[in-house]
């Protein structure tokens with residue numbers, strides 16, 4: 154890896170990578186349909202009317218259909234009871250046309266998100282959030298892997314090749330990004346540190362990172378002078394801020410400052426974000442292949 158200081162990082166084009174991944178998924182789906190007469194199906198459940206979630210769910214439906222898969226959308230009112238949601242999940246678990254199930258997060262506050270996620274059949278858990286999949290990933294076994302960290306791993310492997318021995322710092326400890334990201338990097342033989350809001354000398358820790366993954370949900374928290382020259386920076390943050398009278402989307406990394414020091418960096422938007430839905434489609438195809446005992450197309454799973 155190039156660790157010399159340089160002017161201007163390479164920009165990692167997640168949008169283009171995601172588009173190529175979706176094309177690979179579509180080719181795999183076409184082959185399954187031709188060879189076995191099966192169409193993989195993805196059920197997406199949205200509870201309530203969170204505007205961002207509505208956009209993500211709509212995009213999931215569009216991209217699922219574009220890949221040649223069946224999309225089943227279930228939109229429930231915000232006041233739906235947890236019992237009714239669990240009953241829907243039971244039906245989807247039993248439906249042979251549904252190979253993947255996803256409950257869009259966040260859920261309304263009256264619901265126990267862990268109980269809901271753990272009601273999904275782990276083999277259909279294309280978000281990889283079920284405790285069985287978290288445990289399989291943590292023990293190095295074949296799992297359904299959460300989409301955002303899987304997308305980050307794909308971008309890192311594409312950029313850096315073999316990750317073995319690199320120092321990786323993951324800033325953020327959520328169950329859906331930080332923890333699985335750290336497990337995936339460990340699986341690729343990185344030396345991994347998980348940092349968070351209580352970490353002492355966060356800046357100093359980040360300065361030791363060959364790979365820095367920012368997933369804290371705080372706009373531009375990671376400054377340019379926290380970046381090791383030549384490092385690869387993966388920005389998972391999607392923060393809407395008001396600036397100069399406009400709403401802007403910014404990451405957890407100060408892009409301008411970091412791009413002057415890093416070797417490569419993902420932009421926001423157009424970096425990690427598009428990989429999330431592309432990896433969801435990849436996971437749905439993977440789930441369909443595993444459910445039927447068919448070989449999985451290369452390059453879709455971790």
Ligand SMILES: Nc1nc2c(c(=O)[nH]1)N[C@@H](CN(C=O)c1ccc(C(=O)N[C@@H](CCC(=O)O)C(=O)O)cc1)CN2
Pocket residue numbers: 209255256257258259280300301391402421422423424425426427428429430
């Ligand atoms: N059940 C789940 N809920 C949520 C997940 C998830 O993986 N599973 N992740 C996020 C939301 N999300 C998908 O659900 C998601 C977020 C962002 C993007 C994306 O393409 N972002 C674009 C910018 C889009 C914009 O303008 O807002 C980008 O970064 O370029 C896709 C999917 C939380 N919930």
Ligand SMILES: [Mg+2]
Pocket residue numbers: 261262263264265266
């Ligand atoms: Mg809750």
